[in-house]
Amino acid sequence: MIAYTMVGTQDLNQARAFYDSVFENMALEVCWEDETCVSYGKEDDLTFPRFFVGYPFDGRPANVGNGVMTAFQFQDTRQVDRLYELAMQHGGSSEGEPGYRPQYAEGFYAAYVRDPDGNKLAFVVYPKE
Numbered sequence: 001m002i003a004y005t006m007v008g009t010q011d012l013n014q015a016r017a018f019y020d021s022v023f024e025n026m027a028l029e030v031c032w033e034d035e036t037c038v039s040y041g042k043e044d045d046l047t048f049p050r051f052f053v054g055y056p057f058d059g060r061p062a063n064v065g066n067g068v069m070t071a072f073q074f075q076d077t078r079q080v081d082r083l084y085e086l087a088m089q090h091g092g093s094s095e096g097e098p099g100y101r102p103q104y105a106e107g108f109y110a111a112y113v114r115d116p117d118g119n120k121l122a123f124v125v126y127p128k129e
Contacts, residue, residue, distance in 0.1 A: 004039065005070050006052035007119040008062025012037070014116045015053045018090045022121075023051070025079075025086055026072065053115075064118040071122035077109045080123040084111035091116040098123075 009015040016038060020030075028040040028051070037054020051070070056062050074080055081098045088094065095112035102108070107127030114120050 002049045004041075004050040004052055006037075006054065007070070007115070007117070008056045008064075009053050009115075009117045010062055011116070012053070012055065014091060018087065018092060018115050019051075019053055021086045021090045022083055025083060053119075062117055064120075069112075069120040069122055071124050074123060074125050077125050080109060080111050080125055083123045084113060087113040087115075087121070095120060 012035075019038070019040065023040045029043045030038060031041045031043045031050060032039045037052050039050045039052045041050035042048040072083075077098070084094075084098050092113045092115055095114055096110065098109070098111035100107070100109050104110075105127050107125075109125040111123045112120065113123075
């Protein structure tokens with residue numbers, strides 16, 4: 001259902017350092033890039049949703065919306081832990097260290113980060129049923 005998500009940046013090189021590291025660990029590939037943006041996904045699978053980061057098309061500065069977040073789902077809590085570490089090492093900031101969040105559901109495990117521009121990401125493991 002989702003074709004792609006795009007977040008804005010003020011500095012594409014800085015954003016690339018962050019997202020290249022995180023998405024490589026998620027086995028996502030650079031699918032397209034130019035001097036204004038880059039997309040990540042599965043290059044040979046057009047049905048797989050893509051994630052773009054780039055300069056806004058209208059030329060105005062990128063800004064971050066309060067309450068906007070992209071979440072990525074995993075099967076193993078160790079992957080969440082690793083992605084959180086990579087995000088912190090590559091210019092991200094913490095919005096919630098990895099851990100269980102029983103207020104959402106028993107067994108729900110997540111970490112929340114912001115990229116260098118302040119865009120919020122979540123790495124989550126849903127409870128096993």
